[in-house]
Amino acid sequence: MINYVIKRFQHTFQPYEIVLARLLSKPSEKFHLSKPLKNGEVINTGNGPIRHEDVIGKPYRSLITSSKSSSHQYMLCKPSLEEYVVNKRRHAQPIYPLDASLIVQLSDVHADFPDMEFGPSIDVEKPASFQGLDLSDEYDLFLQGRLERRNIQVQQGIRTSAPPKQYLECGTGHGSLTLQICKAIHSGNAYYNGNDSTRGSILHSLDRNAKHLATGVKNLKHYDRGIYWTDVEFHLLSESEQGPSQWLYSPTATYYRDIVGRLADRPGGFLNGAFLDIPSPQDHLRSIAQHLVAESPLIVFVPSITQLWDCLQQIKTLGIPLSMTRVLELMSSSGGGGMREWDLRRTVVRETGKGSMVARPKVGIRVVGGGFVGIFKKLPADSFVRTWE
Secondary structure: OHHHHHOOOOEOOOOOOOOEEEOOOOOOOOEEEEEOOOOOEEEEEEEEEEEHHOOOOEEEEEEEEEOOOOOOOOEEEEEOOOHHHHHHOOOOOOOOHHHHHHHHHOOOOEEEEEEEOOOOOOOOOHHHHHOOOOHHHHHHHHHHHHHHHHHHHHOOOOOOOOOOEEEEEEOOOHHHHHHHHHHHHHHHHHOOOHHHHHHEEEEEEEEEOOHHHHHHHHHHHHHHHHHHHHHHHEEOOOOOOOHHHOOOOOOOOOHHHHHHHHHHOOOOOEEEEEEEEEOHHHHHHHHHHHEOOOOOOOEEOOOOOHHHHHHHHHHHHHHOEEEEEEEEOOOOOOOOEEEEEEEEEEEOOOOOOEEEEEEOOOOOOOOOOOEEEEEEEEOOOOOOOOOOO
16 A cells, blocks of 8 residues: 555656657657656657666756757656657557547447445544535445445445446557547546456457567556556457457457357346447448447448448348437647538428438538447337337
């Protein structure tokens, strides 16, 4: 616990941390993202190298000069997640961080850690600032009941038998979306100690391209000294596995044998959310939907609006229990970020009576930028509703 507290209050660069060295005279134009800090390594700049050992132990925002030029000063900064993702070497086109964060926010993915034995129970009193609020007595009793049940579980050492929440990402790529999903679920693993009973959330991230997967793994592993490393199980699909649906039954998926294998046939599904950034996502909707828990989100990211139409066609043709709730366009800009809502639906031409498609922005302005996000929700098995007419 002492080491953990010390780490929380450190404000100096530590081994294996990433640093962004900004040229002080042009901090927004000239900067260099380091590898994980390690003795013997250097940050190569146009004005000579900066040794990693000269950075380790320095406070954030310190100034330093390269070994060849004392006239060029660099400010040592802790990079934001956006700066980290945008400036990492890439083998696959990333979903830019602002867009990726919006996608995760729209999915409403969140997590809590499982109930465990943390120590003696604590009688938590309502803060003084709440005393004057007009809260419902019934609701206060409900909250008090939750607290009492949790205290009883703590005293008796009872742990919930519920499995951790499971999320699926198809298309690891650069790892940008992976990192954003981990931000949302990381709190569920606050007390993870290697035992799955202490794990609240798991992200399964898979890719068919070994080079892309290796890049995504490295980018996640190096970010903030591996803070999200234990939140993800990575899977590489073999050439014989045609898509993410095959991963559910793949013998090469190591985690399948431990957790997924026990849950894949569970009535009502076992996935609490899925994110698809792959070609032809419509071909995998049925197999993934059958493993989604009711009301769980399925997020599809595609470059063309017609690909979302293909998804809708597949849902209707095969009777897949999914309902599209929103369609949004990712707007192009210098760093990504921003969305515009679209109207995508089936309609009937009044003059001819024939079916047609409506695909247009919900506001009447020029279409720019690239990328569309379709948000689907899993319907209960006995309540598939045709939402086309």
